[in-house]
Amino acid sequence: MTRKTPEELRSWRWYGRDELRSFGHRSRAKQHGWGAEDYVGKPVIGILNSWSEQNSCHMHLKLTADAVRRGILQAGGHPMEIPVLSAGEMLTKPTAMFHRNLLAMETEEVLRANPLDGAVLLGGCDKSTPGLLMGAFSMDIPVIYMPCGPMMKGNWRGTTLGSGSDVWKYWDEKRAGNLSWEEWCEIEDGIARGPGHCMTMGTASTLTALAETLGLVMPGASSIPAVDSAHLRIAAAAGRQMVENVWLDRKPSTIVSERSFENAIAVDMALGGSTNAIVHLVAMAGRLGIKLPLEKFDEISLRVPLLANLRPAGKYLMEEFFLAGGIKALLNVMRGILHMDVPTVTGLTLGENVDGCEVYDKDVIRTPENAIQPDGGTAILRGNLCPDGAVIKHAAATPALCQHTGPALVFDSYPEMKKEIDNMDLDITPDTVLILRNAGPVGAPGMPEWGQLPIPKKLLMQGVRDLVRLSDCRMSGTSYGACALHIAPESAVGGPLALVKNGDLIELDVKNRRLHLHVSDEELAKRRAEWKPAPPRYHRGYAKLFVEHVTQANEGADFDFLQHGPAVPEPEIF
Template sequence: MPTRRTPDQLRSYRWFGPNDLRSFGHRSRARQLGLGPEDWQGKPVIAILNTWSEINPCHLHFKVLAENVKKGVLQAGGMPIEIPVLSLSENFMKPTTMLYRNLLAMEAEEVLRCHPVDGAVLLGACDKTTPALIMGALSADMPFIFVPGGPMLRGQWRDQTLGSGTDAWKYWAELRAGNITQDDWCEIEDGIARSHGHCMTMGTAATMTAITETLGLSLPGASSIPASDARHWRMAAASGRQIVENAWNDLNPAKFLTKEAFHNAIVADMAVGGSTNAIVHLIAMAGRAGIKLPLSEFDAVSRLTPRLADLRPAGRFLMEDFYFAGGLPALLNQLTDILHTECPTVNGKTLGENVADAVIHNTEVIRSRDQALSPEGGTAVLTGNLCPDGAVIKHSAMEERFWTHSGPAVVFKDYEDLAARLDDPDLPITADSVMVLQSAGPVGAPGMPEWGMLPLPKKLLEAGVRDVLRLSDARMSGTSYGACILHVAPESAVGGPLAFVRDGDIISLNVPERTLTLDVSDEELAARRAEWQAPKRKVDRGYLHLFLNEVTQANEGCDFRFLHHTGTPTPEPRIH
């Protein structure tokens, strides 16, 4: 354990401790807040970054969650300060919260750096809030703990259990095919989201909180507690108590996160059948810790990690089932031979110590190693002349018949083109075609929205077709399923080979060999490249101007170049 700090070594002492005019101003304004010396003298000041918003249903309970964190901070002798930060509401922000992940990361970093705080509790859950807060806190370089918001209750329609996202796509296809009525659809709408909390499938939100716990940034078992379960409040209070101890001991994740810890995170992602989005976010988070995660590492770990969690969209069950089956600690305890169990965590113990006593209570939901759902993880990384810098595919959530497939391309130049022509009866598409969407990446869309689960043409749905191979430089919802190739890099808008695909070109996928190829000669591709002109930017002002000029490609995490870890810490703000 690090040496326990004395009160005058606390970061907040620089604001409140000295006997000078500037500190007089800090103390007098603190008194204006209703505080006194007993609130700041000799106590760690803990920032609670709250992403609550009235338009974010995943975080609807965060006011109460923050109060429970405060209770724990006060019990441990600290001083809690709640600070609101940007709420990334996945369902309502357009074109995508991914466009604003880096904005929240910047805000979190600067909020922590500029205020008199010794540690932080990060309240997040909805997809991008988790990586954004962690990216910012790592760059701020101080002790922090992440408190996940928890999954919502399972959905219900008549006698059918519903999973957020996953069953929306399923029944939307059935509605368009004429197999359910509009009244049925409205009943599903009414029953699919029954409580506060994030998606209860193993979508991006659940994947990212599982990864965060595996990295050692949350208390053991925190990631899968249902949002409406009283144990969630108790976990929040325990996190408040722990961060006070960590502030005294300077237990700082920016100093203890290693390449081995990120290896563990990838193992967890593959074992739970996690969201493809996790790859982009993990690369960005690791980058803030000064660690490079090439796509090849994800594929190498996937090949050695069995998939153990039978969770939608790649399986049958939901997050409530996962929690009561033993949760993430029980799953990780099955994988200790491929984990670096010596990695430290925010509770002062190693990952191995945290999962040592965890047991599986339902072997249908969490499989033992000898009953694994598949011998390798849920996601694969592809290479080839169509994706020189890689692409990803969630092969665990698609039919095996698509694992090796060749077909002619049907190209849509952007999402507007897709929407205009999708249901045209004359669209030259069959069940063997490969749907291609261009201009959907970080720069092209902009923001790399979740457009990658391209809707199927109505004429195919009416003919009984429920999947075709789909290809784009976009992302897809972590709750989605199907034969979708995603994150093609470089993206089409910056001149990646995807920009040069034309109708009728033969595209071949081979998941076992991890290849994605365009059957066009190098000479023909070079000729098409010479004719190509970059699409004109639709908007170019404010934050979007910054985003378009600084965002990296999917294989680099889509972070801003100027925020990459340089090895030189940012200087502390001047107090005087």
């Protein structure tokens, strides 16, 4: 590849010219304590840091940023740390997914508006990975993604706890009367023991692994626990690599292709990854003009076995996965499945990055001959209830419920469901199909993680721990159960889910990828003629922008005006 000259650097337009505006830029840099020798003619590397006290997963990213800064300086670049929206899931209401597109917009505009030749993107908690990468794809200057890493294992009385997965499990036991308040508080004390994202194969672990599979992460970085010193070492390596990538103009459009996304889908299935990966991969690919129809996910799922024995679909946590060889070992095991010749940020191919990487625990990372199940962890459903698709993580569902027909019990909103779910007079049996609607991209808004609907207390007391549940929202990647999600079109825009009535028979058939409402076409047409959308709730601000421009789940829930199109011109410098 041809190396840039200093005058070809993007930052030269700000700093290198003999012009009035360049005088102003240089003088303000000197106000900051920098001399011209620090940044003129050198790659200026943004460190986009999603650190926030709102987001405990990212609490250590100030230290990570310092390590990245060290690597940039070592390689002769100039670091510029810039804060961006955290998009942490733990406190944000109704969901950080509501703000994923806002982070993507911010990332794109921060990269465009400032004298940056490239950037290292710091994130990890669920929506920060796709948000940062979507914006970077649209801007298309050299970037490397640096994941925050998973937290260490949780612990309660000698029992290993996994974030999210064990929350739902023990909450049900508490509601059933099998767990005391004191025990519940002890679990609260032991389940999140330090910095880092969820250590189960939830959305965060899934998306950071897929970012690495796409070739945008330093090899192995997505598996390293947040508290491991290797995290800081590889952060410095990312800084050094970023400087080299600027000189070579190694940007996302030269690295990520449709074949890269096919790899990411395959790895998602082998990991038993989060259902959320589907909506995020579709959105990310859309920023590069790559179409990922849901059928592609299902086609790959049917031929890729589940290889990672990780919760909630398996037994172990990310710490064991890292010690077993991590994502590099898994990618090497999948050598016969993946496109190993795709490029990466290192300048090497994916295959070269993982060549010789070994598996050190063959129960944690399986081979195709010893797979946990012969197909991937996620299935795409079609039927008259979801003409544009739905998803289910059948690897984490009760097998007997994966082929089931039962009567519907419908909740029109999350508050209604929350109010009624523990009513002992609720008309429900283990055969009931529980439905939550008006919870999708427009209806909620933002498609929150409400999809693992609580098991009604009446059934918990009978020993029931799973139930067929349907919704147009998402669920946490740490969740489990027979939950069909992302039903599209959503009910708030008149999708068939809006037409379901209590008692209607609904059929779930995962094997045949079918989700069917047993109501005649004539009756559905009558109900549709009677259906009316709810009046608009938002009349200003970001919420109004969101509901007017968000696409449906099968299209990635991105904004229609941010999807791939003509490049936005570089800003003029007057």
